[in-house]
Amino acid sequence: MGLSFFRQRKQDVSEAQELLFKWPYVGLITFSITTLNFLITYNLQGTTVKYVYFYIIDLVTTYLIITFYAYGIQILNRKAPLHGDFVKRVTYQFTLHTLGVVIFSILINEFLDHLFFKGERLSLSFQFYTQDTVLALVFTLLFHCLYLGLYLLSVKKPPQEEGIKKIKVFKGMAHKLVDLNDIVCIYTSLGNTYVVDGRYNRFVSEKTLGEFEELVSQRFFRANRQFLVTLAIIDSYKSVANGKVEISLNTNSIGDLNRSIYVSRSKASSFRSWLKKG
Known part of the structure; x- marks a missing residue:
């Protein structure tokens, strides 16, 4: 077609x-x-x-x-x-x-x-x-x-930032509730979904990245198929070949969290608009 x-x-x-x-x-x-x-x-x-x-x-x-x-x-x-x-x-x-x-x-x-x-x-x-x-x-x-x-x-109305809205995550065998407003990054690796909070604690979640995208506010940007990021975790960004944008992340020694991720050419304009709103 x-x-x-x-x-x-x-x-x-x-x-x-x-x-x-x-x-x-x-x-x-x-x-x-x-x-x-x-x-x-x-x-x-x-x-x-x-x-x-x-x-x-x-x-x-x-x-x-x-x-x-x-x-x-x-x-x-x-x-x-x-x-x-x-x-x-x-x-x-x-x-x-x-x-x-x-x-x-x-x-x-x-x-x-x-x-x-x-x-x-x-x-x-x-x-x-x-x-x-x-x-x-x-x-x-x-x-x-x-x-x-x-x-x-x-267009989905962003969740209210006021009040406490928490999700269940896992740290080892322990269950924990994390405030959505405290999350700075959500990403997938080797089939698992990980949540990173403002103190760079990493947790495992049962939710998929798509489910999180329905849940989180406009503080988050879907950079690609693996990452939902906020301004808090972005160190810098620059335009690279083929109209893509390279984002450097503050990984704080989280092993499998990529230091650099890429936004496709088709999403580059949306990413810059999101930055302006932030």
Whole structure:
């Protein structure tokens, strides 16, 4: 599928709006939009076999437009993530991204029309530019609203910092309760999940890193598949090759706690936004 770039986050924190670009949802969306647009555009009285041909071409066209839309979202997620400056991102999405999708819609329709129908179906027609293009704009804006709405629904309110919220951990054979506000790092190693508190005591937890991510506040950043870190444990950071960020940690002689960890290029912008909030 042309949208495989979203699959790389399969084991990462899932975002509800990404479902729009995965099967079977992208197929259902393509079918629904094409069918609705087809019913609006054509008078199906006296339908002939040519309309089946038209419908197949329209399915391909809609899928290509959704693919283009998704690649635009990928670029926006990297350059102006939603969890960064939300207003800036929404502005870009409703202006530049919308314009790009509408222009692409016009170009791909014109191209396929000339390729399969010698430009006789809709090319440069008044109906196409006053009806199909307007519909493309409306569907794009509706898709924006759906995408942003799913994002807002998926945003979790951070746990209250006030009060005591503790989790059960293990130190050897002993059970212990650790205050979440006292934790500076959570990481996995050799299949175990470890919790490090502000005094650099290390404990074992039964919870997975994903479960902790649901539990902790925005003090924590998911650096990669192995680490949830706070500012308290970060010594320094720097940009390295391929757009990644290298973070140096204060390990305080904890043996299997890496001194350096890496934030991927796709998450580098989110990491810098998180630093500003801290």
